[in-house]
Amino acid sequence: MKSAFSLVQMLRAPYTAGKFKRVNLMEWIAFTLLAALMQAVRTAGQKQLTNTMSAIVATWARYGFGFPVAVVYFVIIWRDQFDLLRHFSLTFYAIVLCAALFQLVATLLLVKVLSLRNFAVGTTFAKTEGIFAAIIGAVVFSAAFSLAAWLAIVIGVIGLVFVSLAKSNISVQSAWHSKTFILGITAGICFALTSLLLREASLVSDANPIMTAAYVLMISLGIQGLLCSGLVQWQSPNNWQQLRGQSKTILFVGLTGTLGSIGWYTAFSFQEAAIVKALGQVEYIVTLALTHYFFKETISKVEWIGIISVLVSVVLLLVGV
Known part of the structure; x- marks a missing residue:
């Protein structure tokens, strides 16, 4: 109990640039790994839901049951510091609204993708969000990345897209005519915009990230x-x-989804969205493990190429940050 209380006190500590400059390197990595793990597990749960309910209902399960968890987390973190709410501007709330809308659309698209193709392929298509976050971030939000970071992002995304095309037997020429591919790419763009806006919301706030x-x-x-x-x-x-x-599965999706969001949202507060998403590609490895052990899908040779590309990407990323 004492260690848990100390952790909460650290999380709620007033923001000081020097302090967070020292600790945010490990923090954004830890929160990103938490997010990647929870997202992979949550998506596995949503795949189970799409077998018995429509995409929109499965999506509601993510938000409807995740909201109470988010409220509890908010109360624990903020506790007696609610007076800080007055520091948030209308611009902040406008950014958060746009991010919420993009994320809702992206989630609906992803759930639809999961109902069309197998679990691993469906989630991989949406992983293009990393490169979209880097491009949009650099062009629109003036984000700066090192050469190693750019290589990490590109290698990771290209590797996963290659695996997706190979597994679904879709040629590059016909890829854009594939409903699954188009839905996945669109979901990736929406997720990228969500990440960038969440990062921007943190930057316009002067409260503890x-x-x-x-x-x-x-x-x-x-x-x-x-x-x-x-x-x-x-x-x-x-x-x-x-x-x-479906109460047990729905509660599972709501809980793991919210834990994953805590990881993503917090990591974006400390690091550029594209960098966070590049490291978050380790989710692919977790996803393959889940498909193998729970959905009995064999990990193919081409999927091992995806695993290697992710590992190379992560090494380059950590070197370049």
Whole structure:
């Protein structure tokens, strides 16, 4: 209990540039690895849900049950420092709203992709978000990357895209005519925009980055939960019946999804979105492990190429940061 209390105190400590400059290197790496692990596990749970319910209902499970977890996390982190909320501007809230909308669209697309192809291929298509985050970040948000970081991002993404095309037997020429590929690429762009906007929200706030991330997460899940509930009801009132008998899986998806979001949102507070996403590609290795042990999918030779590209990417990334 004492160590847990000390951790909370550290997370809630007032922001000072010097302090966070010393500790944020390990913090963004730790939070990114947490996010990658939880996202892989959460996506596995969502794959199970898509077998028995529509994409929109499976998406609602992510936000509807994740929001209470985000509220609890926010209260623990902020506790008696709610007076800091007055430091957030209208610009901050506008950025958070846009990020929440892009993430909702991206999640809907990803869940749809999972219902069209096998688990590993579906998640890999959305991994193009790393290169999109780097390009958009450099052009629009003036993000600067070292040569090693650029190489890391490109090698990781190209390796995973190559694996996706090989596994789905889609040629480069016909790739853009593939519904799965197009949906996955679009999801990647939306996820990239989400990451960049979350990073921007942290930069326009003068509060502790970890506390800001907790606040942004709670707001985002609240917005996404409300919008997704409206979509579920609009599509069909009978959609809610699909949730019956899936309570354990839904709670699992909500919990792991929120834990993953805590990792992503906090990592973005300390590091450029493209860099975080490049390291987050280790999720691919976790995904393959899940497909092998839980979905009984054999890891092929071409998938080993993907694993090697991710490992090379991570090494280059850590050298270049």
